[in-house]
Amino acid sequence: MKLSEPRHPAPSDADARRAVPVRVCYPIDTVPHVDLSAARTARASATKVAEVLVPPRNARCIDVPVGHFLRISSVDGPQVGDLNLWKTDNIAERFFSGKTRALYGTHVSTGDQLFSNLPYLRSLATITDDSLDWYGYDPDGGSVHDVIGTRCDPYTGRLLSGGDYHHCCHSNLSRAVADHFGLPLDQAELQVHDVLNVFMLTGFTRDTQQYFMKASPVRPGDYLEMQAGTNITAGLSACPGGDCGDEHSSDVAACHPLLMEVFAPAAPHLADFQESQPSPYDRTHGR
């Protein structure tokens, strides 16, 4: 956070330095185009092949084969979910919220691709439908489905309050990864990474640019849907913050389950689907 009273005086040309034009760091015009109409046609042909209900203050994993659709739905009441993604056969490749944010901005929606970490940088999934796309950005600068948060965790809980809470999203995902991949808990924990905050309403305060949350506008029946670019495993935690309108990292908030469903397109659509590939960069780094 910037000092409210800087220790150093502004130079005489401070205004001119501030007035230079803004440039978008990563224009996305050249990112490989997503064919949403093909995705919608494939989705219309799809049938459900798997589902898992994520209990409140807990997490579950589900495998989503290449070309299949993952739908995350609100069921009993307003609830936020912390989503992790891994490539199923190589979980060292995982969702890269930072670069996804650098490309698409603070919040994602239909047409945005969810990229994996370096040295892969492949589209693990593309968001193909979002029932909350009407929300846009509100007067506070807030929106849904952010890639600016991390996940609630017991370490930050210790830092801020000194107490231990074992059902933060980080812990929930650690247990789910351990169970799904058959890993010891301490190794599973290392696979948990910064999330896509599904349904969460967040932004940065105008004055101090601090991360804020508001009660999510999600209601039962709302959903976020994505098509897997390769074989992925999704881990989802039903955050102990519930709708994240007040408190998290505790048992205070009203919490609800979240539903994950996997849909398989009809065979011809699946056959036509082009699996996403890792970056072709040769990794020589100038050597």
Ligand SMILES: [Zn+2]
């Ligand atoms: Zn959480």
